[in-house]
Amino acid sequence: MLIRDARCHLSAIGIEIMPSLKNRVLLTLSATFLSAACGMFVGDQLARAIGIRVTEGNLDQYATSIVADWEASSSELRAVLNAMAASNYHACGGKEIAYFRKLIFESDYLKDAGRMEGGNIQCSASLGRPAPSTVESTPDFVQQDGASIYRRRLPQYPDQKGKNLSGDQTVLTLQVDNFFVAFTPYSRMHLQAPPMHYTETAIDSPTQKSGQLLGDSPQIGPEILSKEGIYRLRDSLYSTRCSIRFFNCVTAYASIPEVLQTNHTKFISCIALCGLVGGSAGFLLSLLYRRNKSIEQQLRRAIRRDKLRLVYQPLVDLKTGRIVGAESLVRWTPEDGTPVGPDVFVRIAEERGFVGEITQLVLRHAIREFGQTLRNQPGFRLSINVAAADLIDPAFLPMLDHVLKKAAVPAGSLAIEITEGSTARREGAIETIRSLRQRGHSVHIDDFGTGYSSLAYLHELSVDAIKIDRTFTQAIGTDAVMVGILPQILSMAEALNLEVIAEGIESNVQAEYFAAADRGIIAQGWLFGRPTPVDAFHKLLAEDANKQVASADAHSETAALSTHVA
Numbered sequence: 100m101l102i103r104d105a106r107c108h109l110s111a112i113g114i115e116i117m118p119s120l121k122n123r124v125l126l127t128l129s130a131t132f133l134s135a136a137c138g139m140f141v142g143d144q145l146a147r148a149i150g151i152r153v154t155e156g157n158l159d160q161y162a163t164s165i166v167a168d169w170e171a172s173s174s175e176l177r178a179v180l181n182a183m184a185a186s187n188y189h190a191c192g193g194k195e196i197a198y199f200r201k202l203i204f205e206s207d208y209l210k211d212a213g214r215m216e217g218g219n220i221q222c223s224a225s226l227g228r229p230a231p232s233t234v235e236s237t238p239d240f241v242q243q244d245g246a247s248i249y250r251r252r253l254p255q256y257p258d259q260k261g262k263n264l265s266g267d268q269t270v271l272t273l274q275v276d277n278f279f280v281a282f283t284p285y286s287r288m289h290l291q292a293p294p295m296h297y298t299e300t301a302i303d304s305p306t307q308k309s310g311q312l313l314g315d316s317p318q319i320g321p322e323i324l325s326k327e328g329i330y331r332l333r334d335s336l337y338s339t340r341c342s343i344r345f346f347n348c349v350t351a352y353a354s355i356p357e358v359l360q361t362n363h364t365k366f367i368s369c370i371a372l373c374g375l376v377g378g379s380a381g382f383l384l385s386l387l388y389r390r391n392k393s394i395e396q397q398l399r400r401a402i403r404r405d406k407l408r409l410v411y412q413p414l415v416d417l418k419t420g421r422i423v424g425a426e427s428l429v430r431w432t433p434e435d436g437t438p439v440g441p442d443v444f445v446r447i448a449e450e451r452g453f454v455g456e457i458t459q460l461v462l463r464h465a466i467r468e469f470g471q472t473l474r475n476q477p478g479f480r481l482s483i484n485v486a487a488a489d490l491i492d493p494a495f496l497p498m499l500d501h502v503l504k505k506a507a508v509p510a511g512s513l514a515i516e517i518t519e520g521s522t523a524r525r526e527g528a529i530e531t532i533r534s535l536r537q538r539g540h541s542v543h544i545d546d547f548g549t550g551y552s553s554l555a556y557l558h559e560l561s562v563d564a565i566k567i568d569r570t571f572t573q574a575i576g577t578d579a580v581m582v583g584i585l586p587q588i589l590s591m592a593e594a595l596n597l598e599v600i601a602e603g604i605e606s607n608v609q610a611e612y613f614a615a616a617d618r619g620i621i622a623q624g625w626l627f628g629r630p631t632p633v634d635a636f637h638k639l640l641a642e643d644a645n646k647q648v649a650s651a652d653a654h655s656e657t658a659a660l661s662t663h664v665a
Contacts, residue, residue, distance in 0.1 A: 138375070151358075154336055154353055158329070158336060158351040159329060159338040159340070161297065162338045162350065162351040166348075170342055172282060176208070176273055179203075180273070180278050182202060183198075183212060184276060184278055190222075196223075196228075208283060209280055210282055211223045211224055211225040213226070215278070215279040216277055218237065218249070219232045220279070221277075241304050241305055246275045247273070247275075248301065248312070249271065249274070270282065270283060271283075271312070294357035296317070296353065297314045297349060297352070298317055298349075299311070299312040299347060300321070300325050300348045302325060302348075309324060309348075317350070319332060319350075323339060323350065325348050326339060326341075326348075334354060334356060335355065337350055337352040397433045398447065398448060399453065401431055401433070407429055407460055408464075408632070409427050409430070409461060409465060411631060411632075412425065412623060412630040413623070413640075414480075415623070418619050423480065424621070426484075426623065427461060427465040427484075428441070428484075429441055429445075431444055449488060470507075472640070474507060480541065481514065484516045490528045490531040496538075511540070514542070517532075532562060536561070541563040543566055544564070546568045546602075547565040547566055547588070548584070548588060557591065562597065563597065564598035566623075568603075569602045571588070572604055573603060573605075576606070599621070601613045602623050604624030604626050605626050
C-alpha cells in the first residue's frame, strides 16, 4: 500500500514537473525565435537602409566624377578648336591634315579633327579627304555659344588594316565655325560596372529642350535627368549632377534589387548578425523572466509553507548602554540555497501584490517569538517594517489588532517602521498613521533623509521617531557633505520633539558623535550587535540584563562605601 502510494505521489510529481519544464522550454524557445526573427527583420531593414545610403553616396560621387571628366574633355576640345582656327595652313592641305593629326595624337579624348561644312566632313586627320556628300546633317544640340554637337556622327574610324579605332565607345562631334573634333568625353577611369549606370542629358540652347547625349536610357523624365539632386523613384536610386559651363547633366543610377544582389553576402551577414543578437537578447530576457518568475513562485511557496525566518538586531540607549528594543528583519533562502536579500524579494512581492502576506507572516512570527518578553518587560519595544501597500490595505489594521490581542501584547510594545517612500500616497498614509498612534503604537520613519524629508512634511505625518539613514552615519569622520546635514536633522527632530534612532553605527567614533548630542539617541548597528536568530538575541538580552544588574550593584557598593568613609 505504501509503495503504491509512493508511486502515485511520484507520478503526480512527474505530471506537475514535466508540463512546467515543457512550458519553460517552450517559453525560452519562443522568446529566442521571436527575438531572432525581430532581429533579422531589423537587420534586413538596417542593411537596406545602409545599402541605400551608401549607394546614394556612391552614385553622387559617380555622377560628379563623370561631370568632372566631361568638363576636362570639353576644355581640352575648346583649346584644340582654337588652335585649329589659328592655323595658317592651306585649308584641307596636306600640312593642315598633318597638323590635325598631331593635335589628336597629343589628346586623351580626341578621335578625329578636321573641317566640316553643312554637317559634311571636308577633311580630317583620320579620313583625309573623303568623297563629298550633298546631304546636309543638322546638329542634335546647339550650345549657348553656338557650338554644335552631333551625336554618333562618326561611328567608326578604321585604321589601315580596317580595325575600328573608336572601339565600342560613342563618338561625339563638336563643331565651332568650320572646324570640328570627334571625341569620347570620358577617359573611362571613372566608369563603373553594374549595378552603377549612367546617362548624360544635354540641353539644346535654342529650344531649351533636353535629350539623351550618352549612356544608358532610363525610363524617367527630365525632372530628374536635368535637375541636380538625389532621387528615389520606385525601386531605383538616382543622382544628377550638372555642368553649368557646358549645359549638360549626368545622372548616375542603380536598381535597389541589383544593389542588394551585388552586396548579397554583406546583407546576409548583417541580417544574420542582427538575428543572432536578437536571439541572444531574447534568450537572456527569457532566462531573466524565468528567474524572476521562479523567485516569485518560490517566494509564494515559502510564504505558504512558513519558510521565511526572522532575525533581530538590538536597539541600544547610548546614554545607558542598555538594550531597549529590537528590530525584526525578514530573511529568505530560496530552494537553490542562495540567499536573496529583502530588498529583492520584498520588492517582487510589492510589485506582484502579495507583500501583505509577508507582513502578516513577520508580525505573527515576531509576536510569537517575543510575546513573553514584551509582556514581561513593558519598557522593551519591538519594531517591524511595513510596506507602502500595507498602509492603504483595509485589512492591515484589523489583522494587526487580532494578532496583538491573541498574544495579549500591548500596542505600545510594538513600533511600526515605514519608509519615507511609503508615505508618498499621503492621504492613505496619514490616515493609517493616525489610526496606529491612536491604538498606542509608536510610528517611525525609516531611512530618514533619503526621500521626502522636510519639517512641514514630518509635522503633517505626525510620527513619533525618525531613523537616520546609515549613509549619514557612515559619513561621520569623513569629508562627505552629508556630515553637515546631520546637525540639521537633529535640530529638526528637536523642533518636532521626535525620538531619534541612528542606524548603521559600526565604530566608536560614530557612537561618540551621537552620544555627544544634547538629547538621548537610540543606536543600532554592528557595533552593538549584528542581526541574530531569536534564541541568540534572548541570550544577548539576558547578558545585557545581568550586566545592568552588576553595574547597578557596583554603583550601590560605591555609594555605600562613600557614605561609610564620610
